[in-house]
Amino acid sequence: MLLHLMTWREVETCLKASTGIMMPIGSTEQHGPTGLIGTDAICAEAIATAAGEIAGAVVGPTIGVGMAQHHMAFTGSMTLRPSTLVSVISDYVDSLARHGFERFYFINGHGGNVSTVRTAFQEVYAQTSIDGGGDRPRVRCALRNWYQQPRVQALARNFYGDKEGYHATPSEIAVTQYVRPDAIKVAELPRPPPPAGGFSFTDAEDYRRRFPDGRMASDPSLATPEHGRELLELAAEDLAADYREFLRD
């Protein structure tokens, strides 16, 4: 159930059954020569939608632009400053908490978001922890990366072995191919050279120097829409099960 497709009275009814909500968060950034700039948002939204179906959960609006400063040397990439993303997440949580939502389950499609999202959770909790909280509603937030669910990782390894890589992976490209078959891109993909100095990086210029076409050791040409379907469905199942656990805690 997408919040965007509900009326306010329907949300009111849903809240009587459960105070949980799924929140997809992605990014808008380069994904190599063939990956879509919206890859992370598309994956997070599609997987959260499917997981919400399974778990009977409301799914909030997707945060489409995340923290991607390190991709900014590739045209079309966008980023929020970390401090802006913290404010956005705080405002989302505060808004929904006002109505009675208490459990926020963020389904994430982009590794670069992780620290900032967790920091946002701490910022939300800190207000209550420092002043004692008063009448403020007590919320609980969780962050899950869809691509790191154990069965998803196993399936990706099965499909792609060490050609999965770390960015513009065939897994995520496959999911976008399944979700948006109208936007499958093809390009010559030379084997990426082993990065100078490992997989760590700092700012955008540093990232581009190390990963000249945007990929991190991945071979996205292996992706197929059918892989995408399997990955998406497995991720949705696992996240739905984990979400139910989260509500029980």
Next chain:
Amino acid sequence: MLLHLMTWREVETCLKASTGIMMPIGSTEQHGPTGLIGTDAICAEAIATAAGEIAGAVVGPTIGVGMAQHHMAFTGSMTLRPSTLVSVISDYVDSLARHGFERFYFINGHGGNVSTVRTAFQEVYAQTSIDGGGDRPRVRCALRNWYQQPRVQALARNFYGDKEGYHATPSEIAVTQYVRPDAIKVAELPRPPPPAGGFSFTDAEDYRRRFPDGRMASDPSLATPEHGRELLELAAEDLAADYREFLRD
């Protein structure tokens, strides 16, 4: 051309032809007993997508949650604090300006966003105006409400007369019915009483007191998907034409 469905190299190529971009912005808020919470985002995104097709423009990611503090007494509504929305828009513009985009054409679906979006533009300009600008790219931003394009207003008047109202209008509901026919909602809709004290309001509690079911003098039961198609296409045409003017200035 949706930025989300392009590769970074495709964006690079596009930028050689034009430095303009369309930016849809909506809201996530109650739209009366039958309107979708995502109405404003759905309309802005669909109309911008169609306008982008006509104008050959890149269309950036939709800002789905806007400034809707006055709707917060209705379950499911979300809002960014105005200061957060200013930061979000600044980060969007700064990110894209880094790549060479210079003309930002925001297509808006929510009246409550207007002041804050304009304030964000001023915040962006102010930096350059105060320090002289240095090497910073010079950008130009515009805001257009799709529902206030002259031919769109005329068509809505033709369809609905004074039952168009000011919030949860049949026009916007119609567009969502066309875009998301799977999510058409029906409910008993009593004629809304004339609001106590006119159409101005302050905070969420005040809004709800004046407009108890969320609508502002509108009769959304008049909406049809076919109306929605006509309104959407007209809005897209007019905005595409206006966008071309904007690029010429």
Next chain:
Amino acid sequence: MLLHLMTWREVETCLKASTGIMMPIGSTEQHGPTGLIGTDAICAEAIATAAGEIAGAVVGPTIGVGMAQHHMAFTGSMTLRPSTLVSVISDYVDSLARHGFERFYFINGHGGNVSTVRTAFQEVYAQTSIDGGGDRPRVRCALRNWYQQPRVQALARNFYGDKEGYHATPSEIAVTQYVRPDAIKVAELPRPPPPAGGFSFTDAEDYRRRFPDGRMASDPSLATPEHGRELLELAAEDLAADYREFLRD
């Protein structure tokens, strides 16, 4: 009754009769070759003072520097960043609300302030809308541009026709001539060329390129102190009447 000229006990007494207050806001910016840099603040303060006399309202301190980033390429212009002006207005409202003031009626002399002032109102309301408000006082804010009151506009049209223009207008110059006859300036005023690309503009450099001597299609040489007196008195009457309406709402 100017707040600045009252004692705290007098304010305490006034509050028993009415919780409304008028708040003048202007700007400090170029007004063409003959206009005073303080034009907008001088007009707003003088008109609010007169309106306060008529309505029996307390008049708060004038915000003398507003949002004028677009005038910064002309020497002597000053601006607050929009985010600063939002904080200033919030602090003004919060301060006075602490004492029991509930209705804030801003009398504005500068079009460039409008979006930011409205955004400030939203920021004030948002706090209450998001957290439910608790014991926080509920306030109501309004913004009125003195030069856009209907009878004032008609009188200006009568005096100046299409030579009123949009910035450094003879109307506002006339009011300053009446208020500060010691500071009437004279200069050769060539007819301003029609602006390249209409009356929209972005940052300070863009504004100056379009409007080289600072005026926007106005002929301030038509202003007279007597015009100023008539405009001021009419504006004050209309605003006083509108203020009484505002208190009733």
Next chain:
Amino acid sequence: MLLHLMTWREVETCLKASTGIMMPIGSTEQHGPTGLIGTDAICAEAIATAAGEIAGAVVGPTIGVGMAQHHMAFTGSMTLRPSTLVSVISDYVDSLARHGFERFYFINGHGGNVSTVRTAFQEVYAQTSIDGGGDRPRVRCALRNWYQQPRVQALARNFYGDKEGYHATPSEIAVTQYVRPDAIKVAELPRPPPPAGGFSFTDAEDYRRRFPDGRMASDPSLATPEHGRELLELAAEDLAADYREFLRD
């Protein structure tokens, strides 16, 4: 020369002769049973205007609301949060520095402003000190309290002895009586009891508990307009001389 009464071209001309400017800053706060709420702003503005005449200096717009959190338990008092005042002062300095002003001489009427104004200066300098400054203009700021100029203090002591006190002093009341003879207030003024715990205080409630009618050990009934004239003229002379020193440094 008040900036507000100049045209932009006049300011341009002035800047060729001197890059200094005087900046009056006051407060809007209770001044005991007979003192005006605008006392500090009225004094700072009038004295700066007179000092500017003597020194041939441009005088900028008065900051009328300062940092007066400790007076907030008396009706009509207003305050900026310290962080807001820091932003206001930064924006004022940045705006004027853009045009070539380099020396900012703040003439202050309110002790409560001192720390915050100095902190604002440090915030302005820090930007340059941390990043090396680049092309940013180098500015120099100074703060002077008019009532602490040595000859002014001596004259006040001569007039009032130990009845000068520390807030709502006869000196400042006298200056307002001279400047605004239309607003002289009279009230029964019992000798204020010696404050419990000395003259330090924290927040507004604490202040009011210690100083129940707002005064701090002062007898403002001794003030006369003629005293005010003498104090104002002496302060203006001394500040004008000190300003010339400041420009030479």
Next chain:
Amino acid sequence: MLLHLMTWREVETCLKASTGIMMPIGSTEQHGPTGLIGTDAICAEAIATAAGEIAGAVVGPTIGVGMAQHHMAFTGSMTLRPSTLVSVISDYVDSLARHGFERFYFINGHGGNVSTVRTAFQEVYAQTSIDGGGDRPRVRCALRNWYQQPRVQALARNFYGDKEGYHATPSEIAVTQYVRPDAIKVAELPRPPPPAGGFSFTDAEDYRRRFPDGRMASDPSLATPEHGRELLELAAEDLAADYREFLRD
């Protein structure tokens, strides 16, 4: 070499040899019935000092108060809001980068800091990534938790097995016992009950409910000063070696 014990000329000389610096960061928070509130800061500072000796590195001032909102229900705990800690780290890095430091190696004693410190790094990088960087120095930051160095973890497992736990661990207590033998505390330590709902937690109240005496499944009574010496020395060796790697990258 502690920065605090050097003169500015000595730092100038050091910078010619290496642009790296170690930055200890801890926390000020409860560490169970026998642990010191300064445990994390004491460990980070002592281990960084020892590692700096081995590596010949300058060691900057310890950040003694970190992000510990979840410990705030235990008396004496302190926390920075995450947004404050981001600003602190940015200012530290900006300050030292001004002098030519380029490699910042944070040695951390508190798991709760991790997300916020990483977010701070991203905030620092983002500025350069978004605007292209200009002349701004390019910096590289790294974060290492001393207690997660592989050989340190093995040694702790060897000493304490599964009684190491997750907070107020015997390892960290042991290090403080070695560093501050004057402050060894003894108390009856019942075996902590298995936490209700696992080891995740949200705000301070939630933490205290789950971990009533502050420990997370640890038995700090096993700690000895001699263990502390071994752990400290091993951590220092491993971090010094890793730091040299970091400088080479």
Next chain:
Amino acid sequence: MLLHLMTWREVETCLKASTGIMMPIGSTEQHGPTGLIGTDAICAEAIATAAGEIAGAVVGPTIGVGMAQHHMAFTGSMTLRPSTLVSVISDYVDSLARHGFERFYFINGHGGNVSTVRTAFQEVYAQTSIDGGGDRPRVRCALRNWYQQPRVQALARNFYGDKEGYHATPSEIAVTQYVRPDAIKVAELPRPPPPAGGFSFTDAEDYRRRFPDGRMASDPSLATPEHGRELLELAAEDLAADYREFLRD
């Protein structure tokens, strides 16, 4: 009693006896050719520790990096932006107030901190003064510079006469020599030339131009560890006595 060396239960017990706490604050900045960069932090921490012993007070963690923008042209100096330091102090006070601490006695080692620390106190008070405070704890903050205690100043004058100077004074160097005898530095110290334009300064470049080796008219070669001991003990005694006064108020 250093907070860092206590357990949370010990702090709980202490709070029953007194709600006061001492808070040392220093700086990390050049102190001339022979002074340690940590001079101000070392002095504040050592003196606060000794004063705490005498007064039986809890001593919180030292703020080691303060507001030192004017020293940034000397290698190794660090600064917080004033706005960051305000946030740090607010967070410290808010954290400890949550537990019941009410009296915050800051012992300061650096003149450059004074305005910003006072501004931070005002920011803390302002929140309560503006909104009335609600249930928020009422706190009282004080700031004392150890080197300005009357008996300390007299002793320094006795030791050094007019060679005490204003920065990198023999007094503070002496205290660091006593506290850290392992880090006594020696260098040729030419008599500093009288500064061009007196002892005022603005940003870092301006400071360095006026005070080329960092000292302000001081001769730190006169310092001895024995002087340091006497100064430290006298400062601790006087501050402990003053602290007891502060608690009584």
